Amino acid sequence: MPEALVFGPCEDNLTDRRFYRVADGHGLPHDPFKAIVGPRPIGWISSRSLAGVANLAPFSFFNALSSNPPIIGFSSDGWKDTVQNISETREFGWNLATASLARAMNESSATVPPEVDEFDLAGLRPTEGLVTKAPLVAEAPVSFECKLSEIVRVKDHQGAASPNWLVIGEVVGVHIDPAFLVDGLYDTAAAAPILRGGGPGDYFNVGPDQKFVMFRPKTPA
Ligand SMILES: Cc1cc2nc3c(=O)[nH]c(=O)nc-3n(C[C@H](O)[C@H](O)[C@H](O)COP(=O)(O)O)c2cc1C
Known part of the structure; x- marks a missing residue:
């Protein structure tokens, strides 16, 4: 100890x-908090600046917040370029970080000035959204197109403002590689998502071995 x-x-x-x-x-x-609440899915967020520069960065303080409407959210430790872009354009993309994209995902987290395109940096191809102008990672098996709902300043329980910002957006478009649809059901494990947890630099894989099935209790008659 x-x-x-x-x-x-x-x-x-x-x-x-x-x-x-x-x-x-x-x-x-x-910090055990970061290791306990995990593994966390990664919000691999793509956005575009008003000047037209594509931006890509991972955020593991991320999750789906609501299913109908489909809402996702992530928190940024400070007003990062991603938040600036989304605040200006009111749209962004989310891309599935998978085992084969782990290195590129990590490279896209480099701290670089806003005029640097992290798609270039990570050797990824940006593809166009259909309902937004946010760039999307062409190599990712799944991407969401999102419209900004709100950017909320994170506060402590006494109402004191922190430097962190919670970005909440509605998923308005979903792109899925059909290879991961089996009889119309999306196969979570087959896409091999990576998740963040454990100590510094630790990640987790998801595969079929982690799956088990359990149905909800029946409502008593
Ligand atoms: C796996 C991973 C998860 C991360 N999660 C967060 C996070 O939840 N919040 C955050 O502010 N930064 C997080 N970062 C760091 C950002 O990706 C990094 O600061 C990035 O440069 C921000 O990009 P931007 O300045 O273009 O917005 C994470 C980095 C990695 C590699």
């Missing part, structure tokens, strides 16, 4: 768990 550990016993007589107040810090080499 690291020396700076500020964990204490929970003293709940039921568990042997340790506890830390977030305000005091965890004292661990890597």
